[in-house]
Amino acid sequence: MLRWITALLLIALVALGGAWMVAGRVEPPQITIDRPQRVVGHEGSLQVTAAAPGARFTALGIDVEQNGHTTPLFSLDSTGDAKLSQPDADHLRITRPFGKTSVPALRSGPARIVVSASRRSFLNLRTVTGSASRDIQVKLEPPRIEVVSTHHYVNLGGSEMVVYRTTPPGVSSGVRVGQIEYPGFPAAGAGLAGADPSLKIAFFALLYDQDLNTPIVAFARDEAGNEATAPFVDQVFEKPFKKSTIQLEESFLRRVVPEIISHTPELDLQAPANDDELLADFLKENGTLRQQNAEQIRTLASSKTAPTRYWTQPFVQLGNSKVEAAFADHRTYFYKGKEVDQQVHLGFDLAVTSHVPVVAANDGTVLHASWLGIYGNCVIIDHGMGIASLYGHLSSFDVGVGDHVKRGQTIGRSGMTGLAGGDHLHFTILVNGRMVNPVEWWDPHWIADRIDRKLREAGVTGSPTGP
Numbered sequence: 001m002l003r004w005i006t007a008l009l010l011i012a013l014v015a016l017g018g019a020w021m022v023a024g025r026v027e028p029p030q031i032t033i034d035r036p037q038r039v040v041g042h043e044g045s046l047q048v049t050a051a052a053p054g055a056r057f058t059a060l061g062i063d064v065e066q067n068g069h070t071t072p073l074f075s076l077d078s079t080g081d082a083k084l085s086q087p088d089a090d091h092l093r094i095t096r097p098f099g100k101t102s103v104p105a106l107r108s109g110p111a112r113i114v115v116s117a118s119r120r121s122f123l124n125l126r127t128v129t130g131s132a133s134r135d136i137q138v139k140l141e142p143p144r145i146e147v148v149s150t151h152h153y154v155n156l157g158g159s160e161m162v163v164y165r166t167t168p169p170g171v172s173s174g175v176r177v178g179q180i181e182y183p184g185f186p187a188a189g190a191g192l193a194g195a196d197p198s199l200k201i202a203f204f205a206l207l208y209d210q211d212l213n214t215p216i217v218a219f220a221r222d223e224a225g226n227e228a229t230a231p232f233v234d235q236v237f238e239k240p241f242k243k244s245t246i247q248l249e250e251s252f253l254r255r256v257v258p259e260i261i262s263h264t265p266e267l268d269l270q271a272p273a274n275d276d277e278l279l280a281d282f283l284k285e286n287g288t289l290r291q292q293n294a295e296q297i298r299t300l301a302s303s304k305t306a307p308t309r310y311w312t313q314p315f316v317q318l319g320n321s322k323v324e325a326a327f328a329d330h331r332t333y334f335y336k337g338k339e340v341d342q343q344v345h346l347g348f349d350l351a352v353t354s355h356v357p358v359v360a361a362n363d364g365t366v367l368h369a370s371w372l373g374i375y376g377n378c379v380i381i382d383h384g385m386g387i388a389s390l391y392g393h394l395s396s397f398d399v400g401v402g403d404h405v406k407r408g409q410t411i412g413r414s415g416m417t418g419l420a421g422g423d424h425l426h427f428t429i430l431v432n433g434r435m436v437n438p439v440e441w442w443d444p445h446w447i448a449d450r451i452d453r454k455l456r457e458a459g460v461t462g463s464p465t466g467p
């Protein structure tokens with residue numbers, strides 16, 4: 001009898017041992033420190049994702065270690081101001097503010113983030129623990145910025161330029177107008193080969209629909225998110241914009257609407273079967289497509305600009321042209337006596353005669369030379385450092401993408417492709433991809449005072465590098 005009991009006990013022990021072994025071999029929780037990657041400053045956030053079946057953890061702790069001190073950032077019993085989420089059934093994500101402001105114990109210098117997570121294994125017999133750590137740098141010294149140029153005036157819908165210095169090297173900088181950032185470029189790209197690398201130039205704009213009191217600052221920001229700003233604008237001027245009405249004729253809609261539909265499959269419009277559909281399609285082109293085109297132009301012109309100022313002279317206006325519409329004209333559209341739409345016209349409409357040669361407004365590189373939504377056949381030329389020009393409604397092209405063009409060189413012929421009532425050139429200037437009033441760029445006095453004077457005073461002289 002005793003033998004039997006002994007044998008049973010032995011079998012039970014072996015089974016238990018086996019289960020214990022199996023439990024120990026179960027995968028520990030997987031931990032990923034999503035951020036910070038390398039550095040942390042005054043503000044910022046920490047994000048850790050931990051994986052286990054059912055996202056069930058018995059313990060989960062995050063600490064930061066620095067100079068022998070350990071500061072707890074998170075634990076399951078003390079979540080503080082951390083946010084917990086579950087991207088899926090098996091993952092738990094912890095996000096919390098992380099920087100000097102939220103963790104005052106942080107000091108400049110190296111630090112280590114340490115995470116450990118535990119879970120119950122097979123039959124709840126054992127606890128398995130996974131851990132992860134990351135070495136980071138705490139950077140609390142903000143970069144420096146100093147505005148060098150003087151006399152900065154901004155017209156609503158217009159452009160301006162600033163020269164400034166930033167240190168240390170490698171910080172990103174530029175001008176911020178409200179929420180919109182305009183990147184700065186090394187001043188060496190504007191002509192002075194020997195300009196020291198801390199000297200930068202930024203072109204920026206106060207958009208036609210921004211408030212006159214929108215804050216405008218030069219900024220420098222390091223990879224830890226530390227930022228220094230400097231206000232520098234002396235004065236901002238209101239600019240009256242015109243109001244105009246446009247009577248939509250059926251013959252116009254019949255000509256332009258189907259043409260744009262055929263070029264814009266992504267709008268998913270059907271060929272209009274009657275007048276109501278014709279108008280509905282037009283309104284989609286005039287509204288939705290106009291917005292999409294603006295976005296597309298912004299992305300293209302801001303991402304592809306060269307860090308070089310390709311030009312020295314004022315921009316050229318289409319010769320002998322009649323101005324049919326100006327920048328930021330507020331247009332109200334009528335159809336069969338009823339108001340049907342309102343849009344703002346962000347360019348100049350210049351008319352001469354049919355198929356007149358259209359010239360490059362200045363030296364640059366062709367970024368776009370094909371159909372572009374409401375602008376029909378459209379050329380965009382990059383003039384460097386965030387400045388570009390746009391030519392719409394062309395009937396033909398004389399240039400292709402990548403071509404280097406000279407000021408006054410023929411790039412195509414005027415026409416009425418896209419949303420155009422008659423043969424004309426739609427022209428606008430872009431600053432970091434955003435449409436601004438071209439009048440300033442055509443004005444030799446404005447170029448001399450706002451750009452050349454500042455460059456000269458900052459010691460940036462000499463002729464620019466050609467494209």
Ligand SMILES: [Zn+2]
Nearest residue numbers: 347348349426
């Ligand atoms: Zn136009």
